[in-house]
Amino acid sequence: MGTVSLNTPPTGMPHVPEPDLHQVLTPEGHRRPDHDLDPWLEDVTATMLAGLHRDMTVIRRLDTECTHLQRQGELALWPPLLGQEASQVGSAAALHREDYVFPSYRENGVAYLRGVDPLGLVRLWRGSTYSGWNPAETNLAAQQIIIGAQSLHAVGYAMGLRRDHSEAAAISYFGDGATSQGDVNEAMVFAASYHVPVVFFCQNNHWAISEPVTLQARRHIADRPWGFGIPAMRVDGNDVLAVLAATRRALERARNGGGPTFIEAVTYRMGPHTTADDPTRYRSKDEVEAWRAKDPIDRVEAHLAATLTDSDRDAQGGPLTIEAVREASATAADEMAAALRTGLAGLVDPGPEALFEHVYAEPHHELARQREHYRLYLAQFDGEQLEAGAR
Amino acid sequence: MLKVFNLPDLGEGLTESELLDWKVSVGDSVTVNQVLAEVETAKAVVELSSPFEGTITALHGEPGAVVAVGAPIVSFDLPGEPGQDGPDGAAPARSDGRVPTLVGYGAAAEGAGRPARRARAAQAVPPGPVAPAQPSAGTGERPRSTPPVRKLAKDLGLDLAAVPGTGPGGAVTRDDVTRAAEPGSTIESDSTRGLGRQVEPVPAAARTLGGRPRTEEEAIRSVRKATAAAMTASAFTAPHVTEFLTVDATESLELLEALKGHRDFRGLKLTPLTLVARAACLALERTPGLNARWDGENGRIIRQNYVNLGIAAATPRGLMVPNVKDAQALDLAGLAREVAALTGAAREGALTPDQLTGGTFTLTNVGVFGVDAGTPIINPGEAGILALGQVRRMPWEHRGEIALRQVLTLSLSFDHRLVDGEQGSRFLADVGAVLQEPGMALALF
Numbered sequence: 146m147g148t149v150s151l152n153t154p155p156t157g158m159p160h161v162p163e164p165d166l167h168q169v170l171t172p173e174g175h176r177r178p179d180h181d182l183d184p185w186l187e188d189v190t191a192t193m194l195a196g197l198h199r200d201m202t203v204i205r206r207l208d209t210e211c212t213h214l215q216r217q218g219e220l221a222l223w224p225p226l227l228g229q230e231a232s233q234v235g236s237a238a239a240l241h242r243e244d245y246v247f248p249s250y251r252e253n254g255v256a257y258l259r260g261v262d263p264l265g266l267v268r269l270w271r272g273s274t275y276s277g278w279n280p281a282e283t284n285l286a287a288q289q290i291i292i293g294a295q296s297l298h299a300v301g302y303a304m305g306l307r308r309d310h311s312e313a314a315a316i317s318y319f320g321d322g323a324t325s326q327g328d329v330n331e332a333m334v335f336a337a338s339y340h341v342p343v344v345f346f347c348q349n350n351h352w353a354i355s356e357p358v359t360l361q362a363r364r365h366i367a368d369r370p371w372g373f374g375i376p377a378m379r380v381d382g383n384d385v386l387a388v389l390a391a392t393r394r395a396l397e398r399a400r401n402g403g404g405p406t407f408i409e410a411v412t413y414r415m416g417p418h419t420t421a422d423d424p425t426r427y428r429s430k431d432e433v434e435a436w437r438a439k440d441p442i443d444r445v446e447a448h449l450a451a452t453l454t455d456s457d458r459d460a461q462g463g464p465l466t467i468e469a470v471r472e473a474s475a476t477a478a479d480e481m482a483a484a485l486r487t488g489l490a491g492l493v494d495p496g497p498e499a500l501f502e503h504v505y506a507e508p509h510h511e512l513a514r515q516r517e518h519y520r521l522y523l524a525q526f527d528g529e530q531l532e533a534g535a536r
Numbered sequence: 537m538l539k540v541f542n543l544p545d546l547g548e549g550l551t552e553s554e555l556l557d558w559k560v561s562v563g564d565s566v567t568v569n570q571v572l573a574e575v576e577t578a579k580a581v582v583e584l585s586s587p588f589e590g591t592i593t594a595l596h597g598e599p600g601a602v603v604a605v606g607a608p609i610v611s612f613d614l615p616g617e618p619g620q621d622g623p624d625g626a627a628p629a630r631s632d633g634r635v636p637t638l639v640g641y642g643a644a645a646e647g648a649g650r651p652a653r654r655a656r657a658a659q660a661v662p663p664g665p666v667a668p669a670q671p672s673a674g675t676g677e678r679p680r681s682t683p684p685v686r687k688l689a690k691d692l693g694l695d696l697a698a699v700p701g702t703g704p705g706g707a708v709t710r711d712d713v714t715r716a717a718e719p720g721s722t723i724e725s726d727s728t729r730g731l732g733r734q735v736e737p738v739p740a741a742a743r744t745l746g747g748r749p750r751t752e753e754e755a756i757r758s759v760r761k762a763t764a765a766a767m768t769a770s771a772f773t774a775p776h777v778t779e780f781l782t783v784d785a786t787e788s789l790e791l792l793e794a795l796k797g798h799r800d801f802r803g804l805k806l807t808p809l810t811l812v813a814r815a816a817c818l819a820l821e822r823t824p825g826l827n828a829r830w831d832g833e834n835g836r837i838i839r840q841n842y843v844n845l846g847i848a849a850a851t852p853r854g855l856m857v858p859n860v861k862d863a864q865a866l867d868l869a870g871l872a873r874e875v876a877a878l879t880g881a882a883r884e885g886a887l888t889p890d891q892l893t894g895g896t897f898t899l900t901n902v903g904v905f906g907v908d909a910g911t912p913i914i915n916p917g918e919a920g921i922l923a924l925g926q927v928r929r930m931p932w933e934h935r936g937e938i939a940l941r942q943v944l945t946l947s948l949s950f951d952h953r954l955v956d957g958e959q960g961s962r963f964l965a966d967v968g969a970v971l972q973e974p975g976m977a978l979a980l981f
Binding site: 209210213215216217218219221222417420421422423425426486522525526 | 541542543544545546547548568569577579580581582583584585586587683686687690
């Protein structure tokens with residue numbers, strides 16, 4: 146009989162090396178060579194970087210503006226994305242029009258970049274609509290509140306894409322906490338078994354509300370998918386170029402019949418989990434400051450400032466300077482915020498009966514019965530009618 | 537144009553927030569999204585940012601105030617859009633019926649006790665460029681109630697706005713409606729409609745206590761709330777027994793007088809309480825059960841062989857019970873010093889959490905209020921509490937004759953779960969013996 150002590154190594158456990166953290170732009174803005182990612186960044190120009198800078202600046206403003214709106218009673222809730230701009234912009238920039246996005250509640254930046262009107266987001270988060278956009282028009286599903294459930298939707302959709310012999314791919318966004326959910330694990334089983342064109346895009350923002358990622362993941366999250374037979378990549382989620390390249394690579398694999406890929410974008414949630422949360426209760430100031438030094442927008446600015454030359458031109462053919470980039474981004478953010486504030490004034494609540502409108506695509510007698518029942522119920526209070534529509 | 541920012545629900549389904557700190561003052565010009573205040577909800581400390589650009593005309597509440605969701609928190613004067621102030625330049629009417637006075641706002645005409653329902657901004661109040669203020673012709677928010685109650689009121693032909701609500705948050709309940717519909721109720725007639733809560737006729741000018749309003753409300757908060765919880769918990773979990781002993785403390789008081797001249801006690805405040813504190817510590821040597829703790833959850837009694845002696849103190853904030861740590865190891869001078877320090881800190885509101893927790897036995901000096909005895913309630917977690925009555929000159933048996941002596945009554949409550957009458961009585965008798973004859977301390981302990 147052998148004996149086993151606490152220090153006895155398990156048998157049959159292969160030595161698994163730490164996965165690399167792919168990084169193309171350092172926090173100081175230096176471009177680093179990356180054998181795996183560089184082929185996917187051959188088209189990067191100063192103009193393109195300026196565009197990524199603008200997109201990140203605009204969604205950061207969208208985020209802070211909506212956080213303010215919640216504090217002012219305009220929104221019921223808002224889940225901030227502050228700090229995760231590069232992960233959202235880099236991945237969204239890699240998508241094609243026909244690809245289908247299955248987001249969590251935090252992908253408000255992705256939604257904006259898919260063409261969703263910020264007012265649509267506002268209507269959703271103030272609770273006056275069930276979806277702020279038409280998914281069929283944006284190829285962006287409704288934001289999923291249930292943690293990780295959208296990964297199943299994405300895999301199911303991708304199974305359909307495969308049957309249709311489509312060239313599109315599906316992408317599912319979720320966070321580090323969701324990887325502990327059954328749904329995400331089930332989705333990975335099905336994705337691998339059916340070899341479907343899906344990308345699992347995990348933004349590891351280090352905190353599942355108040356639980357640190359280290360508590361639920363003894364190894365890197367990117368280690369897990371390999372156990373399902375899904376290749377995974379760990380990238381610097383605050384590096385917009387690394388995220389762009391990794392997502393392009395994964396989507397291309399999916400389109401070419403390569404099956405699912407998992408991307409762990411290592412980033413940090415600079416704000417609270419939602420506006421109802423107080424992160425100072427569970428994490429240190431030092432940790433937050435350490436991540437502030439890795440800001441995704443700052444590093445693109447630093448890179449542009451160091452690399453722009455006199456020959457770089459903007460879209461209009463004018464000289465492209467770092468000041469011009471900053472100003473263009475700030476202007477775009479200001480315009481978005483102003484349009485948002487103006488649009489708010491005209492928003493109209495849909496009234497309670499709108500509840501019945503989007504349950505089924507076609508008329509349904511049981512729903513019609515319920516609707517009539519509800520109408521009669523409301524009619525009892527005639528004269529102090531629940532305020533439907535504009536007032 | 538005047539605009540009021542009502543406190544929004546900053547979490548998910550919160551009903552109130554505590555105002556921590558203002559970041560702006562009346563008269564300040566602020567921009568959209570500028571931080572106005574720091575508030576604490578049940579969930580988080582958050583910054584409240586301005587929905588308007590304009591000048592602050594009033595801050596509703598002091599730091600520390602608890603503000604209901606939907607209640608006004610900041611009033612603004614917004615630039616532009618002049619001419620909204622009414623045709624004759626009078627102060628603008630506001631939808632809640634209040635008008636600006638020179639400083640801030642007057643009291644609401646009615647219904648101020650209940651927060652207005654949160655305005656659904658999509659329907660009513662757009663931020664930024666602002667719609668003209670609603671004239672106050674309408675009834676404003678309808679009273680809070682449930683649909684069946686509204687239906688009942690409608691069936692009975694009652695205007696719900698005129699029914700006083702007694703439900704949570706001023707909601708109108710079924711009973712309120714039924715009562716209002718009874719014959720003799722003043723509510724039905726149109727002439728009284730809109731009077732809100734003043735439906736009961738007020739007797740003509742009977743002078744009230746202090747000339748104050750007939751009823752006044754005070755939120756149950758902080759120390760009052762904590763005291764109530766502690767006393768309820770103690771009174772209904774620990775079976776209290778209270779015993780009394782009246783003693784001739786003349787010799788003790790003479791001793792205190794004598795000690796005042798002693799150099800070890802120079803500058804110290806020596807009172808009967810000091811002596812009782814010392815006597816209690818000595819008595820606990822023989823009856824440690826009164827210094828034990830009942831730990832019902834774990835099925836055990838914890839004997840504490842140190843005395844953290846609580847001293848009940850009436851402070852401006854309410855009742856506080858700081859305790860002298862390791863009082864058993866202090867002599868009379870040490871106790872006098874510590875008690876003076878604690879009561880001083882209590883009066884100044886400078887007690888630390890450490891000073892307020894960990895007590896093992898408590899003294900309360902009700903004598904300072906001019907009473908003889910009482911049935912004190914044990915501080916939760918302790919086994920006993922001893923109250924001192926006032927010292928009064930009374931005819932008392934002394935050396936076989938009646939003499940005027942300095943007499944006081946001790947009242948001891950103890951938790952009968954862990955202290956029996958024998959031990960409690962013995963403790964009380966020991967303390968009494970020392971007070972009656974301070975020399976007994978030499979003999980007994």
